[in-house]
Amino acid sequence: xxxxxxxxxxxxxxxxxxxxxxxxxxxxxxxxxxxxxxxxxxxxxxxxxxxxxxxxxxxxxxxxxxxxxxxxxxxxxxxxxxxxxxxxxxxxxxxxxxxxxxxxxxxxxxxxxxxxxxxxxxxxxxxxxxxxxxxxxxxxxxxxxxxxxxxxxxxxxxxxxxxxxxxxxxxxxxxxxxxxxxxxxxxxxxxxxxxxxxxxxxxxxxxxxxxxxxxxxxxxxxxxxxxxxxxxxxxxxxxx
Amino acid sequence: xxxxxxxxxxxxxxxxxxxxxxxxxxxxxxxxxxxxxxxxxxxxxxxxxxxxxxxxxxxxxxxxxxxxxxxxxxxxxxxxxxxxxxxxxxxxxxxxxxxxxxxxxxxxxxx
Numbered sequence: 001x002x003x004x005x006x007x008x009x010x011x012x013x014x015x016x017x018x019x020x021x022x023x024x025x026x027x028x029x030x031x032x033x034x035x036x037x038x039x040x041x042x043x044x045x046x047x048x049x050x051x052x053x054x055x056x057x058x059x060x061x062x063x064x065x066x067x068x069x070x071x072x073x074x075x076x077x078x079x080x081x082x083x084x085x086x087x088x089x090x091x092x093x094x095x096x097x098x099x100x101x102x103x104x105x106x107x108x109x110x111x112x113x114x115x116x117x118x119x120x121x122x123x124x125x126x127x128x129x130x131x132x133x134x135x136x137x138x139x140x141x142x143x144x145x146x147x148x149x150x151x152x153x154x155x156x157x158x159x160x161x162x163x164x165x166x167x168x169x170x171x172x173x174x175x176x177x178x179x180x181x182x183x184x185x186x187x188x189x190x191x192x193x194x195x196x197x198x199x200x201x202x203x204x205x206x207x208x209x210x211x212x213x214x215x216x217x218x219x220x221x222x223x224x225x226x227x228x229x230x231x232x233x234x235x236x237x238x239x240x
Numbered sequence: 241x242x243x244x245x246x247x248x249x250x251x252x253x254x255x256x257x258x259x260x261x262x263x264x265x266x267x268x269x270x271x272x273x274x275x276x277x278x279x280x281x282x283x284x285x286x287x288x289x290x291x292x293x294x295x296x297x298x299x300x301x302x303x304x305x306x307x308x309x310x311x312x313x314x315x316x317x318x319x320x321x322x323x324x325x326x327x328x329x330x331x332x333x334x335x336x337x338x339x340x341x342x343x344x345x346x347x348x349x350x351x
Contacts, residue, residue: 132249134282134315168310169270170282173348177270190282192313206345210242215349217280219249219315219342 014095017066035156041074135216254335
């Protein structure tokens with residue numbers, strides 16, 4: 001965690017409508033910073049501005065513009081920033097990243113321990129591990145469904161891919177039967193997340209699972225990767 | 241509470257309209273798991289598939305066809321799983337059981 005003294009303040013400038021792998025860039029970056037253990041970050045929304053393209057973007061037209069400027073700010077140690085920078089540059093696309101030497105007069109109070117950093121994305125081949133997490137659909141983590149939070153945490157930790165399945169019938173530790181109801185009035189089905197990645201990556205992710213899952217079952221098994229490939233996706237400004 | 245164990249995972253594949261003594265087979269298997277005191281069982285419905293009988297099933301919207309592929313997963317210790325297998329042998333007429341070794345972590349919240 002941060003202590004008083006020298007630190008670096010990072011400002012990231014991007015457009016509100018920018019997307020990264022199909023999700024809005026600012027929320028992807030915020031997730032990334034959050035799940036990589038950055039001490040804090042703030043997203044600010046501009047009311048008007050212009051960028052590299054020299055187009056004036058403003059909120060004059062009853063919120064129809066999705067090109068308003070956004071700024072993400074966070075303060076961290078130089079080492080932490082060096083560790084995150086590569087991925088941030090990739091995520092920010094056509095946006096801008098700025099550093100500023102700063103001095104912390106008083107660090108914020110810490111209420112949670114910091115997570116271990118995880119390694120960068122690697123290509124996986126041959127032997128790998130399959131992790132399945134069994135939880136309930138109504139389980140929550142902070143203010144969101146646990147399965148969505150886990151998925152976001154996996155994405156932020158660069159796990160190769162994850163799928164969420166909803167069961168039609170099941171029971172678990174408390175022997176309460178979870179049943180699928182017609183028309184989805186109830187949201188209490190069994191949920192399974194399945195992720196495949198290297199043993200190393202999954203082991204590095206487990207402490208986060210420990211924190212997030214209060215009740216459930218996690219199993220790891222050996223798998224052979226037959227094929228893992230993906231199309232290149234466009235990063236940066238969405239063109240609409 | 242966190243508990244780690246070495247276990248076994250069964251994935252039992254058949255179709256949604258398979259029956260055991262008049263009730264859907266998947267319900268009967270889940271009930272059997274509960275009766276034997278296994279830690280848990282979950283049933284998933286596939287959206288498309290084919291099996292030994294080579295029929296292709298499609299999940300069409302508003303289709304009233306029930307013949308969807310289903311999969312039941314059961315995870316427990318080796319010896320608990322072995323208790324279930326003879327029952328499955330009796331109950332399953334057409335289907336497939338895949339079995340694999342797993343490392344498990346069980347999280348339980350005190351009631």
